[in-house]
Amino acid sequence: MDDLPLHPSAEAAIGTDEVVRDLFAAVAGAGGTAAELLDRLAPASSGAVARADLVTAASLESDRLGDVLVRPEHLVLGWARVTGSGPAHVREELQLLMADRAQARYEALRPLPRDDGARPPRAVLLAGVPGTGKSTLAEALARRLRAPVFSVDWQLGALVPFGALRLDNTMPLAETNLVASSARQLQLGLDVVVDATGHRRQLRDRLRSVTERLGGAFVGVECVCSDEEVQRRRVEGRERGIPGWHATVSWEHVLRVKSLWESWDEPHLVVDSAVETPGSALLKVVEAVGA
Known part of the structure; x- marks a missing residue:
């Protein structure tokens, strides 16, 4: 499949250079879901990754999750896929993170009048x-x-x-x-x-x-x-x-x-x-x- 379009936040994280030098620093600075995912993983550094390889891998992860854009969290999943750094573990951590967020929303509900x-x-x-x-x-x-x-x-x-x-x-x-x-x-x-x-x-x-x-x-x-x-x-x-x-x-x-x-x-x-x-x-x- 062709690479999916990058969300502006993902584009800002990886820039236009042929090699992404430190994906994690950029993603952590942007905040949001990807930053929370990195907090759970606690990696030291992402190291250098070819931009084209990262975008292609992140597109596959985005499509796998039913999205139409590549977002920063997909870049983290794509990095795990490219480097072989336990992609299944990273995927599960993202799902657990989403479950935590959902739980917080249900706990914020209030009873209806009785x-x-x-x-x-x-x-x-x-x-x-x-x-x-x-x-x-x-x-x-x-x-x-x-x-x-x-x-x-x-x-x-x-x-x-x-x-x-x-x-x-x-x-x-x-x-x-x-x-x-x-x-x-x-x-x-x-x-x-x-x-x-x-x-x-x-x-x-x-x-x-x-x-x-x-x-x-x-x-x-x-x-x-x-x-x-x-x-x-x-x-x-x-x-x-x-x-x-x-x-x-x-x-x-x-x-x-x-x-x-x-x-x-x-x-x-x-x-x-x-x-x-x-x-x-x-x-x-x-x-x-x-x-």
Whole structure:
């Protein structure tokens, strides 16, 4: 493809010389997204890069992100591509940066006026690795509360046919979608149920923060299965029927997610599907939500 046009800020950063001597100094001085990205990467110097090679690589990165102009952040991605300096890592850091910016906007939302004495809305996060019964419990709770349930797998499945998911953006995109969906319901004063692995502490903190800023009450539920054989049979024998998404996952995937689980240090409810029936687990969660 032909090189995309340069945004004026990108053109100012690289100038017209055949060799770009210190891209990072120019980008950092311009501020904005690219400067924040460099703060995360903390590189010492970009070194000298041929201008033509940089522009071509940055154009490819811009096109990959669906933009029509080359911006300073695309120059940073292009530099990583040209120099082989971990382009995948730089791309992921940019996506994480965009997720942080989105979170700040959702936290800036304010509740809409509600009737005096109206009960605060509740956000219930059902988290756990595959096979612990979290989706079954989340859907039963949603029926009981007459509330929407936002499932990360259903949201991602809807994006697969459009080619929107990449290795660098799937996690930030999935978590931001869950926060966005929840924020609007809470802003309207409505309850919401979230069905997600929730292994990252940051997602749990972000859902709690948005809920409380919108005047709601956050309830965290960690779903576990203390019998590994039971859990494995569930995973390997299920067919979830989610359009666009996997029928199930491998046991190796379950073990990998377990290894990535970050401790949940804040008060929350733990439900063990190996020793509790679906009905008794639901009653425990309903009681916690009511409290």
